[in-house]
Amino acid sequence: MDQTISFKQVTHTYQANTPFSQDALDLVSLTIPAHSFTAIIGHTGSGKSTLVQHINALLKPTSGEIDVYGRTIIPTTTNKNLKELRKHVGMVFQFPEKQLFEESVIKDIMFGPKNYGASEADAEKDAEDAMQLVGLDESLRDKSPFDLSGGQMRRVAIAGVLAMKPEILILDEPTAGLDPRGHKEIMDLAQELHDHRGLTIILVTHQMDDVVDYASDVIVMDRGKIVKHGKPSDIFSDPKWVYQMHLDLPSSAEFATRLVKAGIHLKQTPLTIEKLADEIAELIKWEAHT
Amino acid sequence: MSNFLFGRYLPGNSWVHRMSPQSKLMLCFFFVIVIFFANNVWTYATLSLLLIVVVLMSGVSIGYFLKGIRPLIWLIIFTVLLQILFSSGGHVYWHFGPFSVSDLSLINGGFIFVRFLLIIMISTVLTLTTTPLAIADGVQTVLKPLKKFHFPVDTLALMLSIALRFVPTLMDEMETILNAQRSRGVDFGSGSLRHRIQAAVPLLVPLFTGAINHAENLSTAMEARGFTDSEHRSKYRVYKWQTKDTISWGVFLLVGILVLFLRNN
Amino acid sequence: MKDIIQIKNITFNYPDQPLLFDQLSIDVHEGEWTALIGQNGSGKSTLARLIDGLIVLKSGQIVVDGLIVNDDNIFDIRNKIGIVFQNPEDQFVGATVEDDVAFGLENRQMPREEMHKVVESSLKEVGMWEFRDRIPANLSGGQKQRVAIAGIVALSPKIIILDEATSMLDPRGRQEILDLVTKIKQENNLTVISITHDIDEAATADRVIVVNKGTIVEEDKPDNIFGDIRKLESIGLSAPFTSQLIMALEKRGIDSSSQYLNDKRLIAWIKQLVSNK
Ligand SMILES: Nc1ncnc2c1ncn2[C@@H]1O[C@H](COP(=O)(O)OP(=O)(O)OP(=O)(O)O)[C@@H](O)[C@H]1O
Ligand SMILES: Nc1ncnc2c1ncn2[C@@H]1O[C@H](COP(=O)(O)OP(=O)(O)OP(=O)(O)O)[C@@H](O)[C@H]1O
Ligand SMILES: [Mg+2]
Ligand SMILES: [Mg+2]
Numbered sequence: 093m094d095q096t097i098s099f100k101q102v103t104h105t106y107q108a109n110t111p112f113s114q115d116a117l118d119l120v121s122l123t124i125p126a127h128s129f130t131a132i133i134g135h136t137g138s139g140k141s142t143l144v145q146h147i148n149a150l151l152k153p154t155s156g157e158i159d160v161y162g163r164t165i166i167p168t169t170t171n172k173n174l175k176e177l178r179k180h181v182g183m184v185f186q187f188p189e190k191q192l193f194e195e196s197v198i199k200d201i202m203f204g205p206k207n208y209g210a211s212e213a214d215a216e217k218d219a220e221d222a223m224q225l226v227g228l229d230e231s232l233r234d235k236s237p238f239d240l241s242g243g244q245m246r247r248v249a250i251a252g253v254l255a256m257k258p259e260i261l262i263l264d265e266p267t268a269g270l271d272p273r274g275h276k277e278i279m280d281l282a283q284e285l286h287d288h289r290g291l292t293i294i295l296v297t298h299q300m301d302d303v304v305d306y307a308s309d310v311i312v313m314d315r316g317k318i319v320k321h322g323k324p325s326d327i328f329s330d331p332k333w334v335y336q337m338h339l340d341l342p343s344s345a346e347f348a349t350r351l352v353k354a355g356i357h358l359k360q361t362p363l364t365i366e367k368l369a370d371e372i373a374e375l376i377k378w379e380a381h382t
Numbered sequence: 383m384s385n386f387l388f389g390r391y392l393p394g395n396s397w398v399h400r401m402s403p404q405s406k407l408m409l410c411f412f413f414v415i416v417i418f419f420a421n422n423v424w425t426y427a428t429l430s431l432l433l434i435v436v437v438l439m440s441g442v443s444i445g446y447f448l449k450g451i452r453p454l455i456w457l458i459i460f461t462v463l464l465q466i467l468f469s470s471g472g473h474v475y476w477h478f479g480p481f482s483v484s485d486l487s488l489i490n491g492g493f494i495f496v497r498f499l500l501i502i503m504i505s506t507v508l509t510l511t512t513t514p515l516a517i518a519d520g521v522q523t524v525l526k527p528l529k530k531f532h533f534p535v536d537t538l539a540l541m542l543s544i545a546l547r548f549v550p551t552l553m554d555e556m557e558t559i560l561n562a563q564r565s566r567g568v569d570f571g572s573g574s575l576r577h578r579i580q581a582a583v584p585l586l587v588p589l590f591t592g593a594i595n596h597a598e599n600l601s602t603a604m605e606a607r608g609f610t611d612s613e614h615r616s617k618y619r620v621y622k623w624q625t626k627d628t629i630s631w632g633v634f635l636l637v638g639i640l641v642l643f644l645r646n647n
Numbered sequence: 648m649k650d651i652i653q654i655k656n657i658t659f660n661y662p663d664q665p666l667l668f669d670q671l672s673i674d675v676h677e678g679e680w681t682a683l684i685g686q687n688g689s690g691k692s693t694l695a696r697l698i699d700g701l702i703v704l705k706s707g708q709i710v711v712d713g714l715i716v717n718d719d720n721i722f723d724i725r726n727k728i729g730i731v732f733q734n735p736e737d738q739f740v741g742a743t744v745e746d747d748v749a750f751g752l753e754n755r756q757m758p759r760e761e762m763h764k765v766v767e768s769s770l771k772e773v774g775m776w777e778f779r780d781r782i783p784a785n786l787s788g789g790q791k792q793r794v795a796i797a798g799i800v801a802l803s804p805k806i807i808i809l810d811e812a813t814s815m816l817d818p819r820g821r822q823e824i825l826d827l828v829t830k831i832k833q834e835n836n837l838t839v840i841s842i843t844h845d846i847d848e849a850a851t852a853d854r855v856i857v858v859n860k861g862t863i864v865e866e867d868k869p870d871n872i873f874g875d876i877r878k879l880e881s882i883g884l885s886a887p888f889t890s891q892l893i894m895a896l897e898k899r900g901i902d903s904s905s906q907y908l909n910d911k912r913l914i915a916w917i918k919q920l921v922s923n924k
Contacts, residue, residue, distance in 0.1 A: 242811065
């Protein structure tokens with residue numbers, strides 16, 4: 093079985109063939125290898141959510157073809173017989189309230205496992221484990237998912253997907269609305285699933301710090317096209333271009349450029365806080381020796 | 383589901399979009415009344431032709447339009463079949479117990495089908511080209527004279543606009559839940575009919591609770607933005623009576639007269 | 648400085664839920680940018696809804712610009728406050744982007760010519776004018792947030808409450824919106840309450856209020872709040888970037904007498920270290 097996700101000349105037009113059509117993807121071709129941790133970034137409306145929804149066939153291409161671990165999705169693919177594909181591809185939507193539908197938190201998280209044939213007891217166990225993984229308090233178990241705070245809803249949505257134990261995990265801005273601890277927990281969890289359980293992670297995000305801290309590959313989108321696909325260091329090497337793309341440098345790089353402006357010269361632009369601290373420390377100590 | 387057009391508003395700038403809501407609303411009533419005067423092939427053909435012109439002038443292709451009301455067409459066919467089976471008279475082709483099919487009932491069935499279709503299509507054109515708030519305004523203006531008789535015009539208008547909003551809201555909610563469940567492995571539309579119905583039942587509860595939730599949040603948002611009632615507001619869009627409206631009325635009146643002339647007396 | 652919002656001994660719970668706020672009191676100063684931070688579920692959005700009178704207190708009192716929040720004053724109060732809600736999905740009322748921004752203005756009975764000008768300028772300010780004919784539901788996440796913000800900016804309220812209103816914007820877009828609100832704030836003596844999980848954004852506020860599980864843990868200038876990182880971390884929050892860098896430097900043997908420095912002061916300090924030694 094081919095272990096990659098690939099897009100071949102994929103175009104997506106919303107409300108195609110109507111006077112209200114909207115082009116969202118424009119001849120996108122790309123390959124995401126299995127077990128990679130890929131971040132997708134780009135300005136609002138550049139097509140990130142549209143792109144990832146093709147991977148579990150919630151959206152079908154208007155033209156072109158998508159291959160997910162050997163399964164092909166083409167414009168005429170129907171919603172039938174996609175159960176197997178969707179078991180492999182877990183998807184956390186951009187808006188958690190679009191993902192929740194059951195009457196209680198626990199039932200919502202159990203839905204996936206039960207649907208794939210787990211017994212009531214097993215599903216409940218999976219759901220409880222997932223609740224713990226995402227840091228949901230036991231007391232919220234029987235509450236309606238719609239009577240939760242924004243961040244709590246987000247955690248329920250993530251737990252519902254994790255409970256299905258997917259091989260590919262798509263996270264569409266999963267930390268929007270999470271408090272800093274929750275943010276770190278969820279990102280660390282994604283890293284753990286990637287490093288130790290071999291999941292393929294696809295992360296849509298506006299947080300440049302997460303991109304450098306967690307991702308191995310980065311895709312930059314602009315107006316429905318892929319404009320760059322590379323390592324974080326390639327992507328952030330040209331600040332002017334980064335700003336043009338409506339993005340930012342990671343905080344450390346941003347801070348480093350301000351140091352440079354203040355007349356403190358660093359050898360290279362550090363992407364993470366540890367690298368930045370190394371550079372500054374070296375500078376101070378080196379200066380101290382002379 | 384998002385292709386379902388009945389009750390939905392599509393932004394645009396067509397001839398029909400730019401007409402005044404009041405006059406559209408009245409034209410709709412007028413058209414429905416005229417439909418009930420139609421009683422032969424010629425009259426129905428005239429009205430259908432007029433409707434096709436109206437749809438085209440709203441900027442939507444006929445194919446897209448028909449696809450958009452397909453679920454309703456099934457409903458009409460079902461109603462018409464009952465009608466055919468239960469009506470009597472004329473030359474009977476087939477009968478069984480209380481059911482019978484005759485030439486008269488077939489012809490009548492055909493006419494009823496067209497009649498329903500025309501009514502649904504004209505009202506879809508109305509909602510497609512007029513925002514719910516504008517429709518409510520239209521109703522309010524049209525019914526204003528009734529206020530003298532203590533008829534609750536404002537309440538009716540508000541209820542109507544909420545009801546109109548509700549159809550597409552329910553449809554969108556349906557789509558959202560379908561997607562949420564699909565992404566967690568529910569396979570709608572495969573397996574036996576029984577299996578499919580079984581898969582659809584768990585949708586109903588979340589559909590209604592979801593819709594109620596959204597309605598609640600929406601009314602909170604409206605309140606937070608200072609909404610009190612539909613009367614104490616200024617209007618962003620005003621629709622004055624324009625030449626377009628006069629022309630449209632001219633055409634509709636002519637067609638009305640033509641129908642009276644062509645019908646079997 | 649005048650307290651534009653006074654929250655006095657309020658008690659509140661959702662139906663069939665335990666008390667969320669018990670005798671909570673806090674003030675918001677006029678003309679200030681106040682950041683409201685705290686863990687998920689600590690009651691930030693609920694507080695915003697209470698201030699706008701969208702849900703009802705059990706006991707206690709909230710005073711907004713001299714008016715007690717109750718049924719008689721509710722419309723005057725809502726005229727003063729603009730809230731951008733956490734979830735943009737449910738706040739669209741108008742059939743198109745343009746109609747949606749106009750909705751609040753119509754309720755305030757603004758004359759039509761003026762309304763058209765305001766709608767246009769607000770949509771232009773958030774960069775969504777080209778999208779004016781679109782159905783709000785068919786926009787991307789960030790585009791929805793921009794429209795929601797335009798709808799509030801158009802009203803030019805005295806108080807703006809942003810409930811994680813920029814959480815789905817690209818980095819530049821977020822900065823643009825914050826700059827826009829800052830500009831309006833300066834021009835009109837606007838009071839801003841920004842509910843946010845972005846600690847670096849909170850660090851730029853005039854004042855920070857930290858809530859945890861329905862109680863106010865702290866309220867002070869950012870300098871004082873971010874002096875004690877451990878306390879913040881113990882309630883699910885994190886340190887601003889500068890504090891993280893200082894900690895990383897400490898690990899490398901560079902001592903900073905561990906006080907909070909904002910970015911300008913941190914740069915000055917590093918500069919001093921580099922040139923002094
Ligand atoms: N249901 C829809 N109907 C019509 N157009 C849509 C729909 N959903 C999205 N679009 C349009 O398609 C384009 C891409 O949208 P998409 O949601 O993929 O963007 P995104 O990159 O995820 O943005 P964000 O960062 O704001 O979430 C946008 O211009 C948007 O307006
Ligand atoms: N409609 C509701 N019905 C019942 N309980 C609710 C409701 N809304 C919120 N809650 C509960 O009240 C508490 C506070 O919620 P609130 O939304 O104010 O938190 P928040 O500080 O805004 O959190 P977040 O950062 O996650 O948005 C939470 O525990 C939540 O579960
Ligand atoms: Mg998106
Ligand atoms: Mg909240």
